[in-house]
Amino acid sequence: MGRVTIYEVAQAAGVSVATVSRALNGGPVAPATRERVLEVARRLGYRPDRLAQGLATGRSRTVGVVIPDATGPLYGQMQRGLADVLTAAGFGYIATESRRDPGREAALLDEMLARKVEALVLVGSGLPVEALRARFSTLPPLVLIEREGAAAGVPTYQIENEAAAYRATRALLSAGHTKIAHIKGLRRAGREREAGFLRALAEAGLEPAAVAAGDFTEEGGYRAARALLARGGFTAIFAANDRMALGVYRAAFEAGHKIPEDLSVVGFDDLAFSAYLTPPLSTLRQPAYELGRRAGEAVLSMLGGKTPESAVLPCAYVARASVARKGGAV
Amino acid sequence: MGRVTIYEVAQAAGVSVATVSRALNGGPVAPATRERVLEVARRLGYRPDRLAQGLATGRSRTVGVVIPDATGPLYGQMQRGLADVLTAAGFGYIATESRRDPGREAALLDEMLARKVEALVLVGSGLPVEALRARFSTLPPLVLIEREGAAAGVPTYQIENEAAAYRATRALLSAGHTKIAHIKGLRRAGREREAGFLRALAEAGLEPAAVAAGDFTEEGGYRAARALLARGGFTAIFAANDRMALGVYRAAFEAGHKIPEDLSVVGFDDLAFSAYLTPPLSTLRQPAYELGRRAGEAVLSMLGGKTPESAVLPCAYVARASVARKGGAV
DNA sequence: GCCGCTTTTGTAAGCGCTTACAAGGGGGAA
DNA sequence: TTCCCCCTTGTAAGCGCTTACAAAAGCGGC
Known part of the structure; x- marks a missing residue:
């Protein structure tokens, strides 16, 4: 070579x-x-030869990244933000998928430690920080994205799930809707979004019309929406992400309900397709690139001996045609 | 550490x-x-310590992956296929984005070579193999995905763009359509799909009703479809990918045309959302995971001194409700 | 012209691991 | 019992680079 x-x-x-x-x-x-x-x-x-340099200096100029699922559309943007700041600083990175399997995650970390990564960026759900510290006697600086850990003193970057869901629900409320259903998602993001939804309703002195469990996929959203529509009693649905919102579109169409005339819909994520649906979907835009960038900067500053602050990044509500003033109830 | x-x-x-x-x-x-x-x-x-091991043995147990754009939904699956076979064989990999910038790509390769990758997997368009060989005196085994190189004797894995597009067009023809428009995509994939489209028409003794240029995005598909619809004269559109097909849906809706009654649509890729559109989109399913897996196996076999064969992987036509028997022309 | 100081450069000892080569040990055949 | 061979183990020389430490060289001030 x-x-x-x-x-x-x-x-x-x-x-x-x-x-x-x-x-x-x-x-x-x-x-x-x-x-x-x-x-x-x-x-x-x-x-x-970076290997030789690393051996001699004890610094590999590499950071490890672990994500649960690389197929998500937002992950690419996040990775790009991370890569931009890291490569500018002369760092390489190795990224791997845990697929939400704790054993696999541990194995990946093992491998990254063997490669002497100087820092670890952990994305999404996975082993708790305490468990990691217990399992790996010696761990490089940690930075978390969308993962619990602020309590353990680890810099954490996340989006404001609760507050954003709250605002989305408020948007529905101010359009006159009082009977609103929710299709919730999985894990922490799902719980926080649901919490924001419930808080907005509670503040308005309302009860949720219904809450169905989804799994963040189109299929899950579709099934949940069918169940919801079968019972009826609401004029709007807040889905915990855009993919499930698309499932709602499908179910509503099949049941003969028109969006937004009969049913208003709000999603979460602002995926590329959302603006082109019929009608275009109102949703919350996630600052995915920014999340990666911030995490990258945090890595650099920790390597410089500083202690970066955690942050919760805002989501923007994007109003589109899927929300209308309250019409006939479904 | x-x-x-x-x-x-x-x-x-x-x-x-x-x-x-x-x-x-x-x-x-x-x-x-x-x-x-x-x-x-x-x-x-x-x-x-992998660094020390690498130094001592001269083998880093790492392969480098360069892709043009990590935000594509299919890329994640491909990466997964690659990762599955590579990690099973004890290899790590470092993946980076060239963003279709030749200078950037060269810099990435430089960095990968410095890290002593044992093989390189290059995905999508980028510097031609000859240019790489000229620029880098010493290059590890190369494997290409969706990229020119079979001529240079480099194992290449790609999907059958031309044949798949041909079959999609045939599907439209056998539904009775004779006036078919195409929204083409960029680069080689775009050209090959267009070629398949044209071949199917030529065999049927037909001319394309119209061909508009797109850029593989929803917006590009939307613009192209608007231009096409303004002129009219066709009963079906074959879009070179699903994202553009979604743009077609939007443009058709705005122009008051119903899919599939007034206009049949076929896409390419079978993204997750395609099955949930209204109507569900007929499209071609890409074996993205398989592509990655094959490339990974090729890497392994080259490292074992063998010479893997290139392959063109088949796409499956997925018939859904966006195609109907020829109705009223647009 | 000599001294002490500040550059500039060289020597050599690792970093943690692999691997030729050689040596030690034990068992079976003679 | 002796010899040979094979199995097991140890010694030591790197892999390519960084970095103390020391030596050499150049400089101004006396």
């Missing part, structure tokens, strides 16, 4: 390897020497 | 480091000794 080593550069430039290393890494070297070394290195096509 | 080294294990087990290394890696060691060493290693929480 990387044939040319620092030794050959040293020889060709007529200096010692120490000088080459210093010239390459900005150490103290006479300007003329540095220039000569750099020139020779380029001519020879020298490429440093 | 990984405090415990092979030396401490050796000392605690009363053997030499060589024996520990052999015990750990399945070298020739007396069974009793191996057991004792393994036990001690576990008790001490020993974790091998």
Whole structure:
């Protein structure tokens, strides 16, 4: 592979390897020497060996990223935010999928530790921080995204699920709806969104018309919506994400209900397709890229010995045509 | 970090480091000794240092993956296929996004080479293989996905764009449509799909009713469809991907055309949302996971000194309600 | 012209692991 | 019992790089 080593550069430039290393890494070297070394290195096509560098310095310039499911559309944006700040700082990263399997997650972490990652970014649900600390005696700096851990003193970046759901529900309320159903999602995000939904209703002195359990997929949303529609008694549905909202569209169509005339719908995520549905879906836009960027900056600042603050990032309510003033109840 | 080294294990087990290394890696060691060493290693929480291993063996057990855009929904599945076979074989991988920027791609490759990846999986459009070989004197085994290179003798895995588009068009033809429009996509995939479309028509002795350029996004599909609908003269549209097909749905709705009564639509990709649109979209299902899996196996076999064969994977036509027998022309 | 100081450069010791090579031990054949 | 061979283990030399430490070289001030 990387044939040319620092030794050959040293020889060709007529200096010692120490000088080459210093010239390459900005150490103290006479300007003329540095220039000569750099020139020779380029001519020879020298490429440093990160493995050797890592071994010698104890720093791998790599951060590990663990996500539950890489197929989510928002994950790509998050990863991009992370990559932007990390690569700008000269760091590489290795990303892997835990698929929500604790055993698998532990194995991935093992492998990342073996690769001497300098920091770990954990995304989404997974083993609690305490469990990690117990299992891995020696852990690099941790940064969490959409995961519990602020209590354990770990910088955590998340979106304001509760507050955003609250605002979405308020939007429905101010359109005159008083009988609102909810299709909830899984895990913490699902619970928080439901909490925001319930709080908005409670403040208005209302009860939820109905709450059905979904699983964040189109199919789950469809099934939940069918169940809900069979019973009726509401004029709007707040689905915990856009994919389930799409399931609602389908169920409503099949049941002969028109959106938004008979039924208003709000989703969560603002996926690419949401703006192009008929009618375009009102939803909450997640700052996914920003989440990644913030986490990346947190990694850098922890590596610099600082203690970054956790943050909860805002979601923007995007009003589209799927919400209308209260019409006939379903 | 990984405090415990092979030396401490050796000392605690009363053997030499060589024996520990052999015990750990399945070298020739007396069974009793191996057991004792393994036990001690576990008790001490020993974790091998991949960097040091890599330096010593010259093999990093890592493969590099470069993709143009990680936000695509199919990419996640492909990555999963790749990861499944690679991690099972004890390989890690580092994935990065080129964002279709040649300079950026070259920089990423540089970094991967510095990390001594044992193989490179290049996905989607990017620098031609010859250019890579010219720029990087020393390149590890290459495997390509959805990218030109079979000519250069590099194992390449792709989906049958042309044949699949041909079949989709045939489906439209056999539903009685004779005036069919196409919204084409970008790059090679776009060209191949268009070619399949044209071939099917030519075989039937027909001309395309119209061909508009799209960019694979909902917005692009929407704009193209509006332009097409303004001129009219067709009863079906074949969009080069599902996202653009969704744009067609929107444009058709706004123009007052009903799908599939007035207009039949076929997409490409079978994204998660496609089955839940109203009406559900007929489309072509891509074997994305399989693509990744095959590429992973190719990597392994090349590392084993073999020469894997390139392959073109089939797409399945999924017939749904967006295609009807020819109705009134738009 | 000599001294002490500040650069600039070289020497060599690792970082943690693998692996040729050699040595020690034990068993079977003679 | 002796010899040979094979199995098991240890010694030590790197892999490519960084970095103390020390030596060399250059400088101004006296």
